[in-house]
């Protein structure tokens with residue numbers, strides 16, 4: 001791995017009510033984007049709040065660029081967009097940014113130049129002089145991003161950075177985060193927008209009930225199964241029974257009427273779980289040899305949202321419903 005920027009070893013927070021997060025161990029390198037995922041109440045924000053020094057861990061250790069979390073040295077490297085932020089409504093966007101710049105020790109023309117550039121980068125531009133109370137939710141989120149980037153941090157923690165944005169705004173945030181990465185910054189993203197995570201992140205961890213359930217590169221977590229779909233005409237359930245027994249593969253019907261032994265009038269989609277991609281040719285030849293018509297064949301790419309749902313299926317996740 002390149003230089004380690006965020007490192008946590010057994011980081012734990014026990015709120016005293018059995019909730020929080022337990023024994024979290026991760027490493028994030030320079031220029032990487034890390035997606036921290038999990039159902040509501042899994043402990044994602046708790047973990048990030050410990051890393052940025054807002055709450056004290058009950059156990060374990062963590063560092064930011066080698067500095068212990070919570071220390072001034074570690075905080076100097078951090079930008080943070082909290083999930084439930086409220087900015088001073090009576091200030092303008094520009095004034096909120098000035099305040100954040102001052103808190104980071106920035107003064108004079110350096111602060112002024114950086115604020116002007118940031119307002120443009122996040123798409124607030126000329127509306128920087130308007131009061132925050134006149135901003136839409138999306139505009140406030142853009143302001144939050146600017147605040148998180150004001151001190152040009154090495155690592156930026158974003159808790160749901162695009163939840164209030166429309167599709168155009170979300171795309172802009174994605175581009176912004178990609179450009180941060182291209183500049184060698186590390187991005188730590190808590191998000192339920194799994195499409196964004198899939199596009200942006202190299203690595204992900206799935207948190208459940210305060211503990212990491214699975215983690216790895218996006219490619220690793222998504223490529224656990226090789227699945228292909230094929231659309232056949234003249235299908236009968238008998239053929240499917242024969243095909244699964246003959247091949248020993250898991251093959252299921254994913255569309256069409258399965259209740260009749262008569263050939264379906266409509267073409268039917270089947271899905272097969274394969275050991276390797278080569279097997280699809282064999283499977284297709286069996287379909288054709290048995291007089292069925294093969295219309296279409298394509299590989300199923302597992303998406304992070306499917307992975308998320310299947311990784312959690314059958315497992316209790318206490319969420320906030322109890």
Ligand SMILES: Nc1ncnc2c1ncn2[C@@H]1O[C@H](COP(=O)(O)OP(=O)(O)OP(=O)(O)O)[C@@H](O)[C@H]1O
Pocket residue numbers: 015017019020038039040041042043044045046047083319
């Ligand atoms: N200060 C606190 N005191 C007691 N319990 C807390 C406290 N803060 C959070 N919790 C509980 O800890 C658990 C984890 O909360 P956290 O906010 O970290 O989850 P999350 O994964 O970020 O959820 P979401 O996706 O809904 O934002 C939840 O059950 C929550 O109710």
